[in-house]
Amino acid sequence: MFALHLQLMNKRYLIVFDDVWNIDEWYEGLMSSGLPDEGLWAGHLRLDRVLPKDCGGSVIVTSRLEEVAVKMVGEENMCRIEPDKDGECCWNIFTDSVTEGGLADDHPTLRSMKTEIVDRCGGLPLAAKTIGEILRGSLSPAETSAPENKLHP
Structure with a gap:
């Protein structure tokens, strides 16, 4: 993940994780691989904390399961979309x-x-x-x- 962070620095990017149902071993492995064990990186398994955002980088996670999305991007970055009320x-x-x-x-x-x-x-x-x-x-x-x-x- 650290190598990806370095590749995306000073670049605009859009990463989309669509219809995520669970945090599996692949995601946990991706989030922990190559991250330093101390400082800013320590224990952060959330995309919003490990990817650079200084040049317009964005990550979109869609999920029917709120707890999965919260684990990936954090509560403060959630944008809940409610069903159309009037149809x-x-x-x-x-x-x-x-x-x-x-x-x-x-x-x-x-x-x-x-x-x-x-x-x-x-x-x-x-x-x-x-x-x-x-x-x-x-x-x-x-x-x-x-x-x-x-x-x-």
């Missing part, structure tokens, strides 16, 4: 995923199911995107195209 964000993500140009409001069946779709997403953007992509496959091409290409009864 409007999820509806917009859903419409962008299910139709070209986000035109689900023009689709009577989808419009009538808006409340149910938003409720099923549970405020989670990934759920909205996934549901939209699944439903997109079940709509005909005419139903998912731009309004000028739609056939109106």
Whole structure:
């Protein structure tokens, strides 16, 4: 880790650990390898303490388990993202995923199911995107195209 620290000094970087579920032997080994046993480095197994940040370096850790993220970056560096409360964000993500140009409001069946779709997403953007992509496959091409290409009864 010390060698990585030296390589990243005076550089801009972005390191992303996505969907971390646990701190395993690999991470603990990485964090303890090559670190001096004294001073600033002693006993620090957190990314926020061992990587340089002076030139714009950043680390992003995403996890469904708060205690894992806290161990990696510390409580003071946590940014908690709450589910979408009113569902409007999820509806917009859903419409962008299910139709070209986000035109689900023009689709009577989808419009009538808006409340149910938003409720099923549970405020989670990934759920909205996934549901939209699944439903997109079940709509005909005419139903998912731009309004000028739609056939109106």
